[in-house]
Amino acid sequence: MPVSAAPVEQVVERIEQAGPLDPVVKAVRRIVTAALRPQSVRDALHGVWLGHPLHPVLTDVPIGAWSAAALLDVVPRTGPASATLIAAGCAGAVPTAVTGWADWSQLHPPQQRVGLVHAGANVLALGLYTASLVARARGRSLTGKALSYAGLGAVSVGGYLGGHLVFRQAAGANHTADTIDLFPSGWQPLGRLDDLPDGQPTKRTIDGVDVLVVRRGQHVDVLSNRCSHLSAPLSDGSFKVESGQGCIVCPWHGSTFRLADGAVVHGPTTSPQQLFETRIESGNVEIRLPGS
Numbered sequence: 001m002p003v004s005a006a007p008v009e010q011v012v013e014r015i016e017q018a019g020p021l022d023p024v025v026k027a028v029r030r031i032v033t034a035a036l037r038p039q040s041v042r043d044a045l046h047g048v049w050l051g052h053p054l055h056p057v058l059t060d061v062p063i064g065a066w067s068a069a070a071l072l073d074v075v076p077r078t079g080p081a082s083a084t085l086i087a088a089g090c091a092g093a094v095p096t097a098v099t100g101w102a103d104w105s106q107l108h109p110p111q112q113r114v115g116l117v118h119a120g121a122n123v124l125a126l127g128l129y130t131a132s133l134v135a136r137a138r139g140r141s142l143t144g145k146a147l148s149y150a151g152l153g154a155v156s157v158g159g160y161l162g163g164h165l166v167f168r169q170a171a172g173a174n175h176t177a178d179t180i181d182l183f184p185s186g187w188q189p190l191g192r193l194d195d196l197p198d199g200q201p202t203k204r205t206i207d208g209v210d211v212l213v214v215r216r217g218q219h220v221d222v223l224s225n226r227c228s229h230l231s232a233p234l235s236d237g238s239f240k241v242e243s244g245q246g247c248i249v250c251p252w253h254g255s256t257f258r259l260a261d262g263a264v265v266h267g268p269t270t271s272p273q274q275l276f277e278t279r280i281e282s283g284n285v286e287i288r289l290p291g292s
């Protein structure tokens with residue numbers, strides 16, 4: 001007997017497919033893209049410098065502070081401490097939201113629809129917590145507590161949707177992580193050097209694993225072909241030289257990887273591409289995973 005999704009999952013699946021959200025997604029995306037310039041700012045917000053998405057790190061600040069405030073609100077005479085935590089959470093929510101918008105702007109439509117509702121729930125939470133602070137400052141303690149519990153409910157909905165984005169829709173995950181498990185060990189034949197186009201990205205497949213090959217004269221660089229951001233085929237991307245280093249630019253969202261080691265030069269991705277070692281024997285190119 002087929003197992004149907006839980007009601008809450010059905011709701012989220014409907015959000016994924018909610019085409020009527022698309023005009024809003026488009027308008028917000030245009031604003032976010034225009035606001036988050038230049039590229040160095042976007043890279044910093046994605047977390048390229050950290051080697052990990054920055055947004056999930058920052059979410060700990062508002063969620064942690066607001067959760068602690070909820071506990072303090074049931075303890076007598078802790079009003080000032082609770083208000084301090086709520087204010088800290090509100091302050092932390094701002095950079096958290098900015099990093100989230102940066103990541104969101106480079107996702108697929110079903111992910112962006114869920115992300116939009118995720119953001120809406122969190123904006124509602126921020127509004128409720130701000131109103132709670134105002135009520136507390138005016139001496140209306142009970143109203144302040146009620147508003148902050150409502151805020152906790154809203155941020156919990158936002159958190160659920162954020163988890164769905166990452167764990168079900170794989171936004172922010174490393175989409176090339178399984179290369180190391182799928183690629184056969186030891187040196188593998190890639191083909192004749194002369195058969196590889198010079199200076200042009202191309203794809204080869206070994207045991208079902210696609211690899212990106214960029215030949216420049218007698219030198220060959222090989223990376224996993226599936227972009228770590230959202231799986232675009234890098235062989236459809238473009239070659240460019242940046243800071244004197246050969247790079248491949250993803251055709252979908254522009255993530256840029258250094259060919260020499262697969263390192264991330266520009267986001268939105270923060271995960272490097274898997275690098276392959278290469279050797280040329282009698283005109284035949286062979287590749288292997290480092291150390292295999």
Ligand code: FES
Binds near residue numbers: 230250251253267269
């Ligand atoms: S798939 Fe998004 S940058 Fe490559």
